[in-house]
Amino acid sequence: xxxxxxxxxxxxxxxxxxxxxxxxxxxxxxxxxxxxxxxxxxxxxxxxxxxxxxxxxxxxxxxxxxxxxxxxxxxxxxxxxxxxxxxxxxxxxxxxxxxxxxxxxxxxxxxxxxxxxxxxxxxxxxxxxxxxxxxxxxxxxxxxxxxxxxxxxxxxxxxxxxxxxxxxxxxxxxxxxxxxxxxxxxxxxxxxxxxxxxxxxxxxxxxxxxxxxxxxxxxxxxxxxxxxxxxxxxxxxxxxxxxxxxxxxxxxxxxxxxxxxxxxxxxxxxxxxxxxxxxxxxxxxxxxxxxxxxxxxxxxxxxxxxxxxxxxxxxxxxxxxxxxxxxxxxxxxxxxxxxxxxxxxxxxxxxxxxxxxxxxxxxxxxxxxxxxxxxxxxxxxxxxxxxxxxxxxxxxxxxxxxxxxxxxxxxxxxxxxxxxxxxxxxxxxxxxxxxxxxxxxxxxxxxxxxxxxxxxxxxxxxxxxxxxxxxxxxxxxxxxxxxxxxxxxxxxxxxxxxxxxxxxxxxxxxxxxxxxxxxxxxx
Numbered sequence: 397x398x399x400x401x402x403x404x405x406x407x408x409x410x411x412x413x414x415x416x417x418x419x420x421x422x423x424x425x426x427x428x429x430x431x432x433x434x435x436x437x438x439x440x441x442x443x444x445x446x447x448x449x450x451x452x453x454x455x456x457x458x459x460x461x462x463x464x465x466x467x468x469x470x471x472x473x474x475x476x477x478x479x480x481x482x483x484x485x486x487x488x489x490x491x492x493x494x495x496x497x498x499x500x501x502x503x504x505x506x507x508x509x510x511x512x513x514x515x516x517x518x519x520x521x522x523x524x525x526x527x528x529x530x531x532x533x534x535x536x537x538x539x540x541x542x543x544x545x546x547x548x549x550x551x552x553x554x555x556x557x558x559x560x561x562x563x564x565x566x567x568x569x570x571x572x573x574x575x576x577x578x579x580x581x582x583x584x585x586x587x588x589x590x591x592x593x594x595x596x597x598x599x600x601x602x603x604x605x606x607x608x609x610x611x612x613x614x615x616x617x618x619x620x621x622x623x624x625x626x627x628x629x630x631x632x633x634x635x636x637x638x639x640x641x642x643x644x645x646x647x648x649x650x651x652x653x654x655x656x657x658x659x660x661x662x663x664x665x666x667x668x669x670x671x672x673x674x675x676x677x678x679x680x681x682x683x684x685x686x687x688x689x690x691x692x693x694x695x696x697x698x699x700x701x702x703x704x705x706x707x708x709x710x711x712x713x714x715x716x717x718x719x720x721x722x723x724x725x726x727x728x729x730x731x732x733x734x735x736x737x738x739x740x741x742x743x744x745x746x747x748x749x750x751x752x753x754x755x756x757x758x759x760x761x762x763x764x765x766x767x768x769x770x771x772x773x774x775x776x777x778x779x780x781x782x783x784x785x786x787x788x789x790x791x792x793x794x795x796x797x798x799x800x801x802x803x804x805x806x807x808x809x810x811x812x813x814x815x816x817x818x819x820x821x822x823x824x825x826x827x828x829x830x831x832x833x834x835x836x837x838x839x840x841x842x843x844x845x846x847x848x849x850x851x852x853x854x855x856x857x858x859x860x861x862x863x864x865x866x867x868x869x870x871x872x873x874x875x876x877x878x879x880x881x882x883x884x885x886x887x888x889x890x891x892x893x894x895x896x897x898x899x900x901x902x903x904x905x906x907x908x909x910x911x912x913x914x915x916x917x918x919x
Contacts, residue, residue: 426483428503429521433530433538434873440501440524441465441487446494453481453507462494480507485520499525502911504888506584521586523890523911527868528845531892531907533586541588544905545575546897547604547622550882553637554614557582558884559591560894561618561635564604570901574624576602578635578642581894581907583886588907594618594633596644601633605880607657611687612664614638619657619668619685620648628653628674632685646691652679654702654719654785660735662712667733667742668692669716670701676783678702678722682733682742697744699731702785705760705770709801712737715762717799718755718770724777724784726754730768730799750799752809757789759821761829763850767806769798769861771831771848772816792817792837796848798861810861812846813870820883822891824912827851830866832893832910833878840899841877845870845910866910873908876900883910 448462456476463470483505490497503520548563561578578591606621616635630651655671666685680700704719712735730750758773774789792815800806819834831846881896
């Protein structure tokens with residue numbers, strides 16, 4: 397494969413002339429998009445180092461070859477004909493061996509077909525590692541939502557796309573308008589497309605601050621939240637990616653916001669825990685969605701909490717931590733809800749002091765289903781008289797509190813660079829997580845990020861939580877910050893951050909990609 401004019405100044409698209417070993421042409425052309433799409437037009441490719449190109453696909457062994465960037469040429473072994481081929485391009489900064497040093501840029505193509513009769517053009521968009529870049533599909537500009545939104549949900553589908561649903565936007569007077577539509581982000585192409593209206597006939601569900609869950613059959617359930625005028629929603633909706641359709645689901649017995657909705661891996665049910673009802677009371681009930689019956693039922697256990705975190709904690713278990721109780725008091729305890737196969741109902745383990753201090757409206761993340769972290773949030777809550785679920789958070793914190801799900805000795809605190817209320821937190825792998833945005837004191841959205849990492853403690857077999865900005869800087873490309881944003885792991889080391897409220901009161905339509913450094917063998 398011949399790399400032609402690999403780095404021509406600040407051009408956006410770099411054509412690669414491909415040739416197999418021996419000089420025979422390969423049946424596709426490769427182009428790299430290497431510049432940021434913002435005003436800086438900065439290249440993500442360094443002047444020195446190496447490049448590795450890998451082609452993978454169905455019915456073939458991976459074909460991979462590396463070369464020095466300075467050589468500007470690479471001979472790739474023959475690529476077998478067939479469909480669903482993927483080209484991955486990695487760039488490293490090491491100068492001692494090809495593929496050595498840090499991975500500094502990576503890109504993956506959409507699937508393509510290699511045939512003897514056609515020469516498709518394959519585009520690979522390159523993104524820097526350990527930093528942020530606005531999403532782009534080609535060299536012409538940035539990819540954005542059709543309409544900016546905040547307070548939405550974003551859920552990874554089984555085919556690798558991301559469903560973005562609901563939320564709100566603002567008009568010129570910064571009045572909220574709740575959204576009853578959805579979009580889909582395709583990481584393979586870097587594009588957004590409509591996913592239709594969250595409607596069944598003329599009946600539509602316009603909701604923000606809802607929760608979404610990927611069901612085992614590939615559909616997505618949207619649950620509860622807040623409707624126009626601040627009304628608490630009991631409504632649900634289901635998206636079927638097979639035909640792109642929406643149906644309105646059964647209503648909750650109790651409408652709620654500030655709740656959680658978590659998949660029970662053992663039986664495919666969804667546990668909807670706690671929240672705040674229309675009267676400002678903290679909801680004690682746990683409602684169970686059964687996909688096969690398309691119904692909700694009330695579990696025999698009660699967990700009166702709101703603004704808490706929840707995560708799967710084993711095949712038939714869900715861990716719930718933090719939040720406020722029925723009196724509006726911040727909680728430092730966790731509970732584990734266990735599915736009983738014999739009774740097909742749920743039991744509740746005793747409360748355990750898992751956090752160093754009670755917190756609410758924190759980000760919550762699982763490290764491999766064993767360790768968990770409550771990230772940022774508020775340590776104080778001033779409830780309204782008679783309505784403990786309605787109030788004002790206080791004492792925002794920069795603490796990231798981690799704990800082991802079953803061993804009370806394993807826990808600790810790390811400090812972020814900023815106090816964050818409602819940050820977005822997503823696991824990068826079983827030991828690391830990315831923290832994005834949220835609100836600082838004064839409720840101004842933040843435009844920075846942190847990386848959490850569980851690392852061995854000095855002289856001990858135990859772990860501690862290390863916190864630091866990403867290696868290439870923690871600043872978001874959306875310089876006005878992102879509050880009520882989403883951050884979704886794409887399953888390949890990348891995270892997409894979509895929309896959010898900006899510090900000038902407007903709502904962002906932009907999205908950006910973060911790529912985490914991955915462990916990798918030297919080629």
